[in-house]
Amino acid sequence: MSSGVIQDIVYVIALIGIGIPLGIYIYKVMTGKLTWKPIAALERFTYKVMRINPEEEQTAGRYALSALTFSLFGFGILFALNMLQGYLPFNPEGIEGTSAHLAYNTTASFVSNTNWQAYSGESALSYLTQMAGLTVQNIVSPAVGCAVLFALIRGFQRRESRTIGNFWVDLVKATYYVMIPLSIIVTLLLVSQGVIQNLSAYVHATTLESGAEQIIPMGPAASQVAIKQLGTNGGGFFGVNSAMPLENPTPFSNFVECLSLLLIPAALCFSFGRAVKDSKQGRAIFIVMLVIFLLALIGMTMSENVAAPQFDGVAQSGSMEGKEARLGVDTSALWATATTSASNGSVNSMHDSYTPLAGGIQMFLMMLGEVVFGGVGCGLYGMLAFAILTVFIAGLMVGRTPEYLGKKIQAFDMKMVCLVILTPPLCLLLGTALSTFVPTITDDFTNTGAHAYSELLYAYTSGAGNNGSAFAGFNANTVYSNMGIGTVMLLVRFIPMVAVIFLGGNLAKKKLIPASSGTLSTSNAMFIILLLLIVFVVGALTFLPALALGPIAEFFKTLPTLG
Amino acid sequence: MEEKKSTNTKPRIWIAGLICAVFMTVFCGLIYPLVMTGAAQLTMPYQANGSLIYVEEEDGSVVCYGSELIGQEFTQPQYLIGRPNTGSAAASNLSAVSEDQAALVQERIDWWHELDPENTADIPMDLVTASGSGLDPHISPAAAEYQVPRIARERGMSEDEVRAVIAKHTDGKDFGFMGEDRVNVLMVNLELDGKKIIS
Numbered sequence: 001m002s003s004g005v006i007q008d009i010v011y012v013i014a015l016i017g018i019g020i021p022l023g024i025y026i027y028k029v030m031t032g033k034l035t036w037k038p039i040a041a042l043e044r045f046t047y048k049v050m051r052i053n054p055e056e057e058q059t060a061g062r063y064a065l066s067a068l069t070f071s072l073f074g075f076g077i078l079f080a081l082n083m084l085q086g087y088l089p090f091n092p093e094g095i096e097g098t099s100a101h102l103a104y105n106t107t108a109s110f111v112s113n114t115n116w117q118a119y120s121g122e123s124a125l126s127y128l129t130q131m132a133g134l135t136v137q138n139i140v141s142p143a144v145g146c147a148v149l150f151a152l153i154r155g156f157q158r159r160e161s162r163t164i165g166n167f168w169v170d171l172v173k174a175t176y177y178v179m180i181p182l183s184i185i186v187t188l189l190l191v192s193q194g195v196i197q198n199l200s201a202y203v204h205a206t207t208l209e210s211g212a213e214q215i216i217p218m219g220p221a222a223s224q225v226a227i228k229q230l231g232t233n234g235g236g237f238f239g240v241n242s243a244m245p246l247e248n249p250t251p252f253s254n255f256v257e258c259l260s261l262l263l264i265p266a267a268l269c270f271s272f273g274r275a276v277k278d279s280k281q282g283r284a285i286f287i288v289m290l291v292i293f294l295l296a297l298i299g300m301t302m303s304e305n306v307a308a309p310q311f312d313g314v315a316q317s318g319s320m321e322g323k324e325a326r327l328g329v330d331t332s333a334l335w336a337t338a339t340t341s342a343s344n345g346s347v348n349s350m351h352d353s354y355t356p357l358a359g360g361i362q363m364f365l366m367m368l369g370e371v372v373f374g375g376v377g378c379g380l381y382g383m384l385a386f387a388i389l390t391v392f393i394a395g396l397m398v399g400r401t402p403e404y405l406g407k408k409i410q411a412f413d414m415k416m417v418c419l420v421i422l423t424p425p426l427c428l429l430l431g432t433a434l435s436t437f438v439p440t441i442t443d444d445f446t447n448t449g450a451h452a453y454s455e456l457l458y459a460y461t462s463g464a465g466n467n468g469s470a471f472a473g474f475n476a477n478t479v480y481s482n483m484g485i486g487t488v489m490l491l492v493r494f495i496p497m498v499a500v501i502f503l504g505g506n507l508a509k510k511k512l513i514p515a516s517s518g519t520l521s522t523s524n525a526m527f528i529i530l531l532l533l534i535v536f537v538v539g540a541l542t543f544l545p546a547l548a549l550g551p552i553a554e555f556f557k558t559l560p561t562l563g
Numbered sequence: 564m565e566e567k568k569s570t571n572t573k574p575r576i577w578i579a580g581l582i583c584a585v586f587m588t589v590f591c592g593l594i595y596p597l598v599m600t601g602a603a604q605l606t607m608p609y610q611a612n613g614s615l616i617y618v619e620e621e622d623g624s625v626v627c628y629g630s631e632l633i634g635q636e637f638t639q640p641q642y643l644i645g646r647p648n649t650g651s652a653a654a655s656n657l658s659a660v661s662e663d664q665a666a667l668v669q670e671r672i673d674w675w676h677e678l679d680p681e682n683t684a685d686i687p688m689d690l691v692t693a694s695g696s697g698l699d700p701h702i703s704p705a706a707a708e709y710q711v712p713r714i715a716r717e718r719g720m721s722e723d724e725v726r727a728v729i730a731k732h733t734d735g736k737d738f739g740f741m742g743e744d745r746v747n748v749l750m751v752n753l754e755l756d757g758k759k760i761i762s
Contacts, residue, residue, distance in 0.1 A: 208756065251742020325689050348695070353659050
């Protein structure tokens with residue numbers, strides 16, 4: 001068995017092996033069943049400073065308002081840091097403030113848990129902006145996702161209740177008990193491998209052969225890289241993200257980062273099962289995600305190895321363009337699959353240089369709505385929206401009122417589900433289509449033909465999936481793209497989020513219907529297959545035409561009989 | 564009366580949102596990274612500061628020859644040479660199957676043959692494709708082996724001596740299955756040049 005296959009298998013085992021206990025831990029923490037004195041004291045202090053009463057519960061409306069105000073003020077602080085960094089401390093390189101449109105894009109990107117990089121960290125941002133701006137949103141934006149997920153879960157747990165928890169408590173607990181402790185562990189693991197963590201000025205070294213000056217960028221990278229992976233953020237400390245050796249120096253650091261990026265979204269499936277008192281429900285959702293993930297992983301690895309271009313006089317090998325020698329083809333393909341499944345978007349190799357079908361799989365994973373693990377919280381609430389859609393369709397087929405986890409699914413619920421499922425494709429396709437009308441857009445491509453269109457499609461796919469990875473040959477730092485993609489990222493983050501909160505609020509008001517012999521099981525193999533099909537069919541119906549013009553067209557061009 | 568005491572009114576939510584955003588900026592944005600910086604500097608200063616290579620020259624001066632983790636450009640035949648874009652260019656971002664990419668690869672193949680016309684072996688793939696970072700410090704063991712006869716000839720060493728230096732700076736897969744076997748190009752060249760590394 002090749003080492004690449006062994007690595008894939010160990011990866012999946014580690015994901016499940018750590019995911020289950022972590023999921024149970026998150027469930028206990030978020031429901032207040034587990035506290036630890038020092039953190040509890042810090043929690044109480046935080047509530048006191050915020051002048052809120054943690055015992056007081058919120059309705060869906062107040063919960064949504066809290067989530068939005070918090071994100072809005074976070075937006076303001078990060079935008080200001082971007083613009084004013086030239087006047088602020090922790091800036092040994094004297095980096096100036098960014099342009100307003102780039103600041104808007106970067107801010108939208110991090111507040112929406114996307115981490116699309118129109119900026120290049122080492123040349124555009126000061127250490128203060130990286131720490132007090134980006135790192136903060138890296139920690140709190142997944143915490144917001146986690147909070148909203150639990151608001152939805154309470155909708156299933158409760159009966160005839162007006163409230164769905166308290167946003168501030170959910171946010172603070174997710175931050176203090178989950179994000180920060182995991183980040184500390186991963187930071188130290190990464191530093192031990194050689195990821196930098198300092199506040200020094202850039203080092204001016206001498207090269208061996210030519211004696212030329214070599215500038216080595218420095219900074220507090222490890223603390224940000226840790227949460228960038230754990231929080232499904234993905235925005236690199238450096239421009240080339242985790243391909244940069246100072247951000248990802250060894251295959252072991254790579255494994256840690258790659259595992260971190262799926263860990264919390266996978267664990268939340270098991271938290272969900274615990275929370276609805278039926279761990280089979282969480283397992284069913286996890287299996288659906290894992291099956292799609294494995295299919296994509298096999299496709300990606302095959303395409304990169306088998307469909308790689310070969311050249312006369314060069315030894316046969318997989319596609320190495322844009323990949324690092326320490327990582328190689330299989331390790332890079334594993335990461336590429338994980339990062340586009342989770343809405344992480346960090347990269348350890350250049351997606352633009354992947355073989356056509358591998359690039360197509362990356363886009364398709366994002367187009368499925370980032371529900372194959374997806375972002376922290378939002379991946380699972382997206383998948384639960386698909387689960388509700390599945391029981392709805394199944395209900396229509398047999399003529400019964402659909403129900404999920406003992407809650408009747410009615411018109412209002414389905415409207416919210418549609419908002420969750422349809423907002424991203426709408427923004428994605430309209431954004432791509434409108435952009436093709438911008439006359440200057442062709443100046444921003446590196447590639448030509450079908451692949452140039454793929455660069456544009458990938459950009460809006462990434463924005464509309466809150467993913468953040470890129471076909472980096474596309475120059476996104478223009479006024480048009482910064483504004484366009486920035487706005488898409490905000491819409492696809494906050495419209496579904498508010499819809500999910502109101503869905504949770506509406507479900508909480510309902511009575512519980514006891515399961516009967518006519519109830520559709522939502523944890524057996526039949527349901528798993530149905531849910532898989534619904535996710536695939538919605539994705540395929542929406543996006544096959546768009547994909548046909550890009551990666552699929554490019555693939556057919558490589559076939560010898562047609563090319 | 565109950566409603567008045569509530570901390571859940573709209574104005575109170577706006578105030579809480581503002582305070583919370585500022586509080587999290589201080590806690591997650593200053594305390595967390597600064598504490599981690601302190602911990603890393605105390606326990607693992609070499610790694611935390613970029614794995615820099617300091618060399619004591621013959622005249623006693625100390626020179627920083629870059630980082631163990633950052634590749635440098637080598638073009639002369641007596642050196643082990645890394646990925647084509649190392650230290651000189653970022654990723655190409657070209658489609659793997661495009662004509663532009665094929666033309667670039669052909670240029671690189673020609674470059675290698677010009678550098679060492681005697682070597683007619685197949686060139687390893689990593690020597691004709693660009694890395695993602697543009698700073699790749701490594702090449703595959705096959706890519707190092709491909710260059711052994713040339714380096715030995717240029718330096719008047721035996722091939723086995725060159726192989727021994729390369730082997731010293733070759734790392735296997737981590738834990739036997741993670742990533743790839745790789746050779747650190749800069750470390751090999753520093754040793755070939757007889758540089759004395761002091762840290």
